[in-house]
Amino acid sequence: MNKKQKLKLKEDIANEEYIDQSNELVFKKLIFNPLIRAMGLLILLIFSLINNDRIIRLAALTSNAIFSSENVLGHVTYYTILGITIGICLLLSLLSLIAKSNIDLSSISILRRAYQVYTVYDMVIFILSSFVCLFFIIMILITPCNISGSSMENTYQDGDRVLLWNIGYSPCDGDVIVFDSAKYTNDETRESRFYIKRIVAKEEDQIRYVPQSVTVGYLYVNDTYVETVSRGQYMLMLNSIELNYTLSFQVPKDKVLVFGDNRAISHDSRAIGFIDESEIIGKVLFRFYPFNKIGNPEPDYR
16 A cells, blocks of 8 residues: 555545445445345245255265265254354344444444454355355255165175266166165164165056066066066065056056166165155266266176
8 A cells, every 4th residue: 555545545534424434335234235145045944944855865865975974964954054144144134223323323443343243244154155055055956975885786886975966857767866765664774764776667667577487587677678576576566556466567657666786685676666756866977986986887787
């Protein structure tokens, strides 16, 4: 700052009209900036509450991917930070409105204090809002997922981490998906309630069962051989969509049939039947860890 600029600043500081105008500007920021941010976060909160069941699932899935536990960074953390951020914004806006009508706006000390408050507020709310928005984007748009178990070997391995796409997804044959298994199993010993499987049949696909003996038969989807399944497994699939015994049928609306790539050990539709599309969390986009295996591997069945 040169001598001329310093002189002008000194004159401005001594000018009550300048101080009044500066205080007016800062207090407008302190009143309206937090209010605008609070309104935006309230919209986010309303959207989250409307989709609360999905938020709970996605928060657990994200927490498991980052911390290998579904409970570290759950939906409670998300809603708590979101609520605290909204509360701080509304409180500061209200206090600034009250202060503005009860203080001397021509005071240079008030101007300095107001600038300090605004600077601290801006930094704190930026950090909190960034966390909330980033967490929301990660949960809703592209969600990380930690693969647990060996049901998708050799395509995906235990400990691999993948990214899921959530918005506007429609099931397609061959897609690898993650879904919530809580509705289909009561096994409390499972590492995660989120299962990763491959879609082998979707809505309107034709299923055909060709018995080879009293106990086993071949399962075909659209005349393509899929797997050898027992009669009991086939009956369980039929029961899951409330069908009587038949050797051929069409997959009902909003249902998918899923198998693991490691067919020998996978706990999939042969044990839990067809699953609802509404239980699908998202489609696997690609593997991002381990770093030497980044990409979207070709199916490698066992």
